Amino acid sequence: MQMLLMTPGPTNVPERVLEKMKNTQCHHRTKEFGRIFGELNEGLKYVFQTKNPVLTFPAAGTGGLEAAIVNLFSPGDRVLAVSIGVFGDRFIEIGRTFGLEIDVLEIPWGRGATLEELEGALKDEHRALILTHNETSTGAVNPIREIGEWMKEKPQLYVVDAVSSLGGSEIRMDDWHIDVLITASQKALMSPPGLTFIGVSDQGWEQVEKAKLPRYYWDFKKARKDMEKPSPQNPYTPAVALIGAASEAIKMMQEEGLEAVFERHRILAAYFRQEVEKLGLPFYTHPDYLSDTITAIATTKGEEIKKIMETKYGIVIAGGQDQLKGTMIRVGHMGYVNQEMIDRTLTALKGALEEVC
Amino acid sequence: MQMLLMTPGPTNVPERVLEKMKNTQCHHRTKEFGRIFGELNEGLKYVFQTKNPVLTFPAAGTGGLEAAIVNLFSPGDRVLAVSIGVFGDRFIEIGRTFGLEIDVLEIPWGRGATLEELEGALKDEHRALILTHNETSTGAVNPIREIGEWMKEKPQLYVVDAVSSLGGSEIRMDDWHIDVLITASQKALMSPPGLTFIGVSDQGWEQVEKAKLPRYYWDFKKARKDMEKPSPQNPYTPAVALIGAASEAIKMMQEEGLEAVFERHRILAAYFRQEVEKLGLPFYTHPDYLSDTITAIATTKGEEIKKIMETKYGIVIAGGQDQLKGTMIRVGHMGYVNQEMIDRTLTALKGALEEVC
Incomplete structure (x- = not known):
């Protein structure tokens, strides 16, 4: 059975x-592939809202974070990182693994x-500010637009x-002065997992030229050179089928229009939370930092709720991650999501609550 | 049109x-995924012919080569590498990128x-011998069984x-004393591209413990730990759909039987080459080192032949790679291949030859 x-x-x-x-089973050095990959590349510029090329690697999102670190920095570079949860911590751990000196601005989990x-934390000696927009582990967002204005x-x-x-959430890479922006295929971009996408600004490219950390598979310059060929390519065999999928998914987003996509996410998130409140459930996340794509609900009965929703209703949600295990459930409402799916989820949540209470 | x-x-x-x-669209932390990934892991042990776990990463095969380098070595480690073509050279380039001292045994391209x-090249100070089994760029193989006996x-x-x-070709990781064996999904394993698979022997794991090169995304220990959980997982979001595909493809190989799979490849390779010889075409590769999965045919008319086969017959073959461009055509006969596909290819090749001569 296909679970929701x-x-x-x-x-x-x-x-x-x-x-x-x-149906995307072509060879990666053919014009047919070049056409599909070219469409994806144009589509990615649209969803990133950037004039610069967006790179594609066959990898998980964590691979994209690693790719950013090894292409932008040299050993010993000092950077400021903001952590608001598990994924902020992961980005820091990756940086430290590759020899960066990372000063961490620790924000209490649950807010941005x-x-x-x-202002108090960023110093002249920092070469970069790195942070998570939407902290998947807590359902909180950092105000990246305001931070971008300030940066x-x-x-x-x-x-x-x-x-x-x-x-899913409004992000405008160029207008918000973001230099390097990393995402993956399997979240709001409505595609199966296995691809990471990375946008790089002009200033970002200048830094890539100077950065000395060794890289081979993740090499941004090689990836850009190949994607800018008359028939766009990749340095190594790309995940052809996944590229076909992502290209089609972004085509659907183009048809809907990005503003409408954002609005749909905002409306569904607000509706979902309004109904969750009616069930008497508290949110884990501070009300000023709520995400448009994920809701974290504080509960100690998460594992039971999750199990009932899965086995009785065919709906998969997530529990708390790492140290947050047992403290919450997390519901994603992003990508290919509509009112009916939210309503099914609410019905299942209500049913599960009745059983566990 | 789906090309052959x-x-x-x-x-x-x-x-x-x-x-x-x-149809494999499940969440990666569910039991459903654990079952599919567990099946893949068992299947990989079978096709690798090893008792040890085989790791899976969402990446191209080149990512698998990089993963091997960063998990096995420390900066400055001296190793012997054998190059018999483009991919042998690539493995060396990756090693050097990450600070290995690589002594290269350069073999004339076209043989193993x-x-x-x-014997003359391997020294006590070398920590490893690294080489390519089947050199995709030349259609030549290194005699990895004999080398394994000697190693x-x-x-x-x-x-x-x-x-x-x-x-596709006979490889027995444990019997042939191979410590680290790297492959990818899109070749003889009959799956779409986007996954790399890496087998590691007990001796290999000992080396992973000692190796000091930084790694995060490619970390073998993390990958092994997660795949050995009661419900097998991955440290980061795996390429779920591709894992479903690879698991099914290996199931087909298990049904056919690995010996039968190898025999089919041997028979089809021999048949293809016999017919190519009848067409009066010379091979690029030395007759003692011919691959079971790829045939490289020497011709200066490769680009024209390739184009005709593609546009008139719907069959995609490859030309020469890098410095070999314009010197050959390469025909793959591996994975999901049968007599009928070989015959169609021969008909198309014959037709193309008549046009270009």
Whole structure:
């Protein structure tokens, strides 16, 4: 049985995208592939809202974070990182693994950073500010638009992990002065997992030229060179079927229009939360930092609720991650999501609550 | 139109595998996924002929080569590498990128190394011997079984890139004393591209413990730990649909039987070459080192032949790679391949030859 995936990713994939994945079985050095990959590349510029090329690697989103670190920095570079949860911590751990000196602005989990906190933390010696937009583990967002305005005149690179928000929450890479923006296929972009996408600004490319950390598979320059050939390619065999899928999914987003996509996410998130409140459930996340794509509900009965929703209702949601296990359930409402799916989820949640209470 | 892919990968994927890919849309932390991934893991042990776990990463085969380097070595480690073509050179380039001292045994392209050549080259100070089994760029193989016998009593790690042969040519990881064996989904394993698979021997795991090169995404220990959970998982979101596909493809290989799979490849390779010889075409590769999965045919009219076969006959083959461009055509006969596909390819090749001569 196909379960309804109301998790923070992988999310539901439209039949049209699945069909396209199945039917995209071409060789990666043909014009046919070049056409599909070219369409994806144009589509990615649209969903990233950038004039610059967006790179594609066969990898998980974590691979995209690693790719950003090894292409942007040299050993010993000092950067400021903001952590508001598990994924913020992961980005820091990756940076430290590759020898960066990372100063961490620790924000209490459940909310995002404020500009005042950032102002006190960012120093001249930092080469970059790295942070998570939408913290999948807590359902909280950092105010990346305001931070981008503030970063505009600063020399530091502005690096944003938007794995669980890009394509669902409003993000405008160029207008918001983001230098490096990372996402993955299986969240708001309505595609199966296995691809990471990375946008790089002009300032980001300047930094790539200077960065000395070794890289081979993740090499941004090689990837860009090949995607800018008359028939776009990849340095190594790309995940052809997944590229077909992602290209089709973004085509669907283009047809709907990005503004409408954002609006749909905003409306469904608000509706879902309004109904959850009616059930008397508290949110884990601070009300000023709520995500458009994920809701974290505080409960100690998460594992039981999750199990009932899965086995009795065919709906998969997520529990708490790492140290948050047992403290919450997380419901994803992003990508290929509509009112009916939210209503099914609410019915199942209500049914599960009645059983566990 | 679905083209017939007679390239050295991506290769033709059976409908059954494509259907399974389309229908594998589960969440990666569910028991359903654990069952599918567990089946894949068992199947991989069978096709690798190893008792040890085989790791899976969402990546191209080149990612698998990089993963091997960063998990096995420390900066400055000296290793011996054998290059018999483009992919041998790539493995060396990756090693050097990450700071290895690599001594290269350069073998004239078109053949494999001999034991005598290796005996003169491998020194006590080398920590490993790394080489390519099936050189995709030249259609030549290294005699990895004989080399394995010889390596058996040696302390050096024996690292083999079998991206374009594993599952088509006979390879027995444990019996042949291979410590690290790397392949990818889109060649003889009849699956779409996007996954790399890496087998590691007990001696290999000992080396992973000692190796100091930084790694995060490619971390073997994390991958092993998660795949050995009661419900097998991955540290980061896996390429779920591709895992479903690969699991199904290996199930088909199990049904056919690995010996029968190898025999089919041997028979079809011999038949294809016999017919190519009848057409008066010379091979690029030395007759003692011919691959079971790829045939390289020497011709300066490769680009024209390739184009005619593609546009008139719907068959994709490959030309020469990098510095070999314009010197050959390469035909893949691996994975989901049968007599009828070979005959169609021969008819098309004959037709193309008549046009270009």
